[in-house]
Amino acid sequence: MKSGKKKSRSSRARGSQGAKTHTQTALGSAAKTENSARFTLSELQHIADRVIGFSEADETEIEIDSTTDALTRFANNTIHQNVAEHMLAISVRAVVDGRTARATTNKTDEESLRRVAAAAATLARHQPENPDLLPILGPQKYQKLMRYFPATATENPMDRARAVTRVCKMAEKVKQTAAGIFSSGVHQSILANSEGLFASHQYTDAEFSITILEDNSSGWAKANSPDIRDIDPDALAERASNKAIASRKPRDLEPGHYTAILEPSAVLDIIGSLFYDFSATAVADKRSCLNDRMGKKIFGENITLWDDVHHPLQLGAPYDGEGMPRQKILLVDRGVPNNLVYSRATAKKMKTKPTGHGLPLPNEFGEAPMNLVFAGGDKTVDDMVRSTERGILVTRAWYIREVDPYEKILTGMTRDGTFLVENGRIASGIRNFRFNQSVIEMLSNVEMLGPAVRAAGEESFEMVVPAMKVRDFHFSEVTKF
């Protein structure tokens, strides 16, 4: 629906109007629901008020997410999957006698709303008392975040199909094969509770990702943004195409320790595994790689890292799972991890202040920084290549898993554009490597940093990270392509 107006909840409840035949309704209604959020903010607030009214718990918290997502998927230069979803999630947390539990539904009729409120309270009663449970929060103030863009909200299947058709034709023209996705979505979330807290966040998202295949090579590019106008499918397709061309006839190279030039997407997916280590609960549980390492210089002087939901290149709501305002936290200062993030309960246990990073309760994980931002440098990937006598340029990392949680050794593969760099230039494509690399060592060996950008990968949520030139990166084995 391009007008941006939503159907009222009361018209939804009434269903089809009696004056129309069912067939007329079916033929006439599609355009209204093509895109845009299903519920207005006031409609969601009304649902929340009703649930809180129905609840017999001592305290009640409710989170509601209304989602409209659409995704066009292409492969072999044709669209093979093309989907849309409209979904509501109503999640109720009840607190009864120092105990808490959660129940969720996607039904909005009165019986279902009463049932979900009762289910949360019943679950809460049937467990031991939680001595760490704090009273729910009262009203809070949040810094406004503008992450909703009408251009994204009004994107439709024909718009996406035209862009996809264009890039497929570009690929066909040079005898390449394209595969990828083009998606857009509209989301409205609220968090409210029986103490009067009310928080809301509306945002849009768009993403384009493309793999270009040749007989023995491939290239990849991806971008996402809340504003679809930031995404240039043709430019991304051209970038992926050039990577596929440049990596033709990949050479076999012996595994070993090489200087690695990691493009931002590869950095993102490798570094992304670090985020939960900065949870105070993870440290208290002794499952963080920062156990006994806080305050010590374990990374290089050029590594500085924040969590900052308000950064202009970041995404997310300005509040955490309990409604605490998210704060900017300096996690690593010139190689020294010196701060963690804290939920309210964890902060109380550790006699400090919450940082606004708590996960929705109840949970066993406590908190996590979800908006990591690295300090970047001023070198381009081309600068890194030019300065490298012999090294490996990595476009994308894949299937990354933790081998050792304390030394933070990760394994994974390179993919869709891996190159040998010799004497300051890209010499050839090479067969893909497996790596086994400690992230702690990697961040101690960074020789150059690019500007921090909003990177998009597949293994981690989005972060703001730079390209990195890393010495002694351990490529342990090689695959067959």
Next chain:
Amino acid sequence: MMRDWAAWAIETAKLRGATYADARVMDTRQREITTKNGEVGTLLESESLGIGIRVIASGAWGFASTDRLTREGVQACAAQAVNIAKASALAKHADVALAREDVYVDTWQNPFVKDPFRIPVERQIDLLLRADKEMLAVKGVTLAEGSMMFRKIDQLFVSSSGSVIHQVKMQSGAGIVATSFAKSEIQKRSYPNSFGGQHSLQGYELIESFDLVGNAQRIGGEAVALHSAAQCPEGSSTIILAGSQLGLQIHESVGHPIELDRVLGQEANFAGMSFLTVDKLRKLKYASDIVNVVADARLEHGPGLGTFAYDDEGVPAQCTPIITNGLFTGYLSNRETAAAIGETRSSGTMRTENWNRLPMIRMTNISLNPGTWKYDDLIADTDEAILMETNRSWSIDDRRYHFQFSTEIGWEIKGGKRGRMIKNPSYSGITTEFWNSCDAICSRDHWTLWGTPNCGKGQPMQTMGTGHGASPSRFRNIKVGVAFAK
């Protein structure tokens, strides 16, 4: 009402110009419980009801889903699916063609003894907390965790061809984990499996069969003992994989590469492709002669996470030979990809996570058939090897050639006997070389149908449960220890 919603969807899709349409109404209920260090972590009950409508219009696919289950909401969703299909046709090379399938009107429910949702939640919490207490009773255990998950899926499939299929699936699972941090090292042990434990299409009787409390101190002790164990050597070795690790090996190096959508390039941008190009069907020596792998969704195979009566495009559950005496003999297909490679029929593997997701080719129960060895005889027959148990990490390239796995624990086998404990075991290799090195598979007495509840695939991402029957097996000349090599 489910039938009404589906009928409205099909009727509207046809009126809007669809030449084929199917609708899945799914009503799911889930309970999740976790405990940690003597306290309840997550305690959640959830329900979700909606409809997903898939159509072919103008010769191309469209799909839309909604939880707005009024007549107007369902009809609008169906109309949207048709509009999306017409948009898809912009980039069409040829009309979608489907392999023939019969029409079915049927009802099915997996058998179970105890409805987990009727078991009081306090009893379930108490079981996890008792196991938690036993783990923490072991000196050196720094973190004790437990989890249970139950899911009931009530689903109706209706197609414009006339099929009406109602299925109800009850799924249960649980597991415990003991972690020990000491000497700058984190070690953990899980039971009965890692990453959420063991899951299958059963009721609460599955949980009761585990004896979580009885195994809690054992895994706690092993987690602590690992700190003092010998490091896994680096080099070439015979390895014996215990059942659950072999289940994941099957999942990654057989299950994914046989997905025909991957083979045909449809997953190229995300999950990747497959080395099993169509020219290799019935020609490639995938494995040694003793290796027989099937994709079997039928109940007679067992109550696996890949068990059902019909897949999510209305094709009956089947048993497809995947590797027959070492030869590659079959793919996982759907009606579209089967037709694309000239097969007469889909192998019945279209599955969807929920009502809001498009069905796609997914593993069912991909199982290694039992061999003939008794476990004790296998150990006694092995001069030197590393026995590896319970997965710790897994990774494989995007064409499923090169893999690396590590496990939580290992033991040295010397002179036919299990010897000292090994920590940080890992192994790596190339899929076909690995499977061709298999020279012993234990018998049905040692065979378990393991459940993998967390298989991700597709864009938007879908998580699916898959089953993997396996018994301990031996592999020769495998590279070990690379993960920790400097």
